[in-house]
Amino acid sequence: MRHALLLAAAACIAGNEACAGEVIKIKIDQLAYAPASVTAHVGDTVEWKNADFIAHTATSIEGRFDVMIPAGGTGRLELKKVGSFPYTCRFHPNMKGELQVM
Amino acid sequence: MGIVKTCAAFAAFLLAGGSAGAQGAKPTDPQIAHIAYTAGVIDIEAAKLALGKSKNKEVIAFAKDMVRDHTAVNQKALALVKKLNVTPEDNDTSRSLAQKADEERATLSKLRGPAFDKAYAENEVAYHKTVNGALETMLIPDASNPELKDLLSTGLKIFQGHQEHAEHLAEALK
Numbered sequence: 275m276r277h278a279l280l281l282a283a284a285a286c287i288a289g290n291e292a293c294a295g296e297v298i299k300i301k302i303d304q305l306a307y308a309p310a311s312v313t314a315h316v317g318d319t320v321e322w323k324n325a326d327f328i329a330h331t332a333t334s335i336e337g338r339f340d341v342m343i344p345a346g347g348t349g350r351l352e353l354k355k356v357g358s359f360p361y362t363c364r365f366h367p368n369m370k371g372e373l374q375v376m
Numbered sequence: 377m378g379i380v381k382t383c384a385a386f387a388a389f390l391l392a393g394g395s396a397g398a399q400g401a402k403p404t405d406p407q408i409a410h411i412a413y414t415a416g417v418i419d420i421e422a423a424k425l426a427l428g429k430s431k432n433k434e435v436i437a438f439a440k441d442m443v444r445d446h447t448a449v450n451q452k453a454l455a456l457v458k459k460l461n462v463t464p465e466d467n468d469t470s471r472s473l474a475q476k477a478d479e480e481r482a483t484l485s486k487l488r489g490p491a492f493d494k495a496y497a498e499n500e501v502a503y504h505k506t507v508n509g510a511l512e513t514m515l516i517p518d519a520s521n522p523e524l525k526d527l528l529s530t531g532l533k534i535f536q537g538h539q540e541h542a543e544h545l546a547e548a549l550k
């Protein structure tokens with residue numbers, strides 16, 4: 275058991291794809307992403323939880339991703355690339371966020 | 377002073393000759409609820425016209441967004457007035473909004489193709505500006521009930537998003 279954990283940790287360091295990353299949570303409330311800017315790692319998953327009664331999206335300004343986040347629901351994105359990704363809501367462009375992926 | 381001036385100009389625009397009462401009279405919560413609900417219905421009607429006429433992918437997507445969001449806001453508004461035991465009350469501002477919208481819809485319905493798309497997008501920019509101005513200067517400050525005030529404030533944020541979205545759309549169609 276203990277050996278298995280150590281192996282898993284070693285795999286993570288090596289950047290193995292099977293390595294389960296962290297889940298980074300972003301809340302959407304009153305048309306705002308909170309926190310608006312998050313720092314994460316490749317392999318992590320971002321989860322947006324929408325507390326509003328209308329649907330939103332998290333849409334990359336550069337067309338890298340487009341995540342639907344239903345009213346009262348969640349949307350997820352697995353991070354695969356290093357970089358800085360500004361995003362917005364396709365329905366409400368006054369909403370702005372950024373993912374910093376290391 | 378600035379706010380009062382904007383507010384008066386706005387009221388004049390909205391009322392277009394009619395008057396809800398004596399000059400400077402504040403709308404009541406039942407009237408505010410009616411105005412906000414009517415404003416939503418008008419935008420849904422315009423969107424339905426666009427969905428029936430437009431072939432433009434972006435215009436259709438925008439119109440669908442308008443139907444979905446304004447329907448959701450109006451459902452919230454209906455649930456709230458029911459909870460508060462308030463009956464929305466028709467008034468000159470609502471009637472004036474509806475009359476202007478009828479005229480605008482008549483103009484739009486004569487257009488087709490890209491001319492329609494452009495006019496619809498520009499009208500959506502102007503309309504959301506008008507409604508957002510009314511929310512900021514009259515409806516939110518004049519609302520007495522805190523829950524109504526909150527819903528109108530959330531509505532304002534949503535409609536500011538629509539205004540920006542409409543501005544992008546109008547720009548893209550130029």
Ligand SMILES: [Cu+2]
Pocket residue numbers: 329330331363364365366369537
């Ligand atoms: Cu949104």
